[in-house]
Amino acid sequence: MIDMPKLPFAEDAMEPFISAETIQYHYGKHHTTYVNKLNELIKGTDLDKMSLSEIIKTADQGPIFNNAAQVFNHSFYWNSLSPSKSAPTGKLLDKINMDFDSMDKLKEAFMQAGTTLFGSGWVWLVRDASGQLKFEKTPNAQTPMSSNMIPLFVCDVWEHAYYIDFRNARPKYLGEFWEHINWDTACKIFDQTDNETYVGLKSCKDIHDPFCQLLDEVLSNELDEE
Numbered sequence: 044m045i046d047m048p049k050l051p052f053a054e055d056a057m058e059p060f061i062s063a064e065t066i067q068y069h070y071g072k073h074h075t076t077y078v079n080k081l082n083e084l085i086k087g088t089d090l091d092k093m094s095l096s097e098i099i100k101t102a103d104q105g106p107i108f109n110n111a112a113q114v115f116n117h118s119f120y121w122n123s124l125s126p127s128k129s130a131p132t133g134k135l136l137d138k139i140n141m142d143f144d145s146m147d148k149l150k151e152a153f154m155q156a157g158t159t160l161f162g163s164g165w166v167w168l169v170r171d172a173s174g175q176l177k178f179e180k181t182p183n184a185q186t187p188m189s190s191n192m193i194p195l196f197v198c199d200v201w202e203h204a205y206y207i208d209f210r211n212a213r214p215k216y217l218g219e220f221w222e223h224i225n226w227d228t229a230c231k232i233f234d235q236t237d238n239e240t241y242v243g244l245k246s247c248k249d250i251h252d253p254f255c256q257l258l259d260e261v262l263s264n265e266l267d268e269e
């Protein structure tokens with residue numbers, strides 16, 4: 044059984060970027076439905092005793108995988124958001140400058156990825172198995188967890204994420220998202236995964252198990268306590 048994770052900020056904390064009304068639908072209805080549906084599907088099976096990332100790793104493409112991945116993707120999305128403006132620091136900032144040249148170029152690449160993703164999906168800043176930072180677009184319920192990439196933040200570009208507040212103006216939503224990225228969380232994930240367990244083709248065959256624990260810490264907002 045998978046628990047509904049708690050929202051890491053107050054319902055109205057993101058206004059005017061994301062209204063309380065959007066949160067009530069997106070978190071209160073969409074996200075909750077994925078959790079309930081997943082629990083319905085795994086009830087009485089071996090998957091019922093597994094963690095979320097173990098389910099994602101184990102399930103074949105289909106309803107269980109789709110609902111589990113959507114639960115993960117949404118939990119990660121809420122934790123990618125910050126009510127106040129932050130900025131990358133330390134090792135992640137150095138890595139951004141190395142792989143993208145500058146923060147302006149990083150934003151350009153993000154906007155490009157978000158505006159060219161056709162239909163419903165997700166835009167992730169990830170670190171791939173070779174150690175490179177890049178933007179990864181995943182359609183529908185696909186998740187970089189399946190490709191052994193480390194996600195640092197994600198933007199939900201399904202219309203339900205922005206339609207109430209921005210109607211169909213996706214670029215405007217993407218621009219506002221950029222101002223609300225939780226860089227503290229991204230930096231913490233980067234620092235904790237900047238090691239041979241996660242980086243390097245040889246040892247990065249399967250990030251699920253070590254990332255599972257880290258994910259639990261991120262989602263329960265316990266990273267601050269280290």
Ligand code: MN
Binds near residue numbers: 069203
């Ligand atoms: Mn969504």
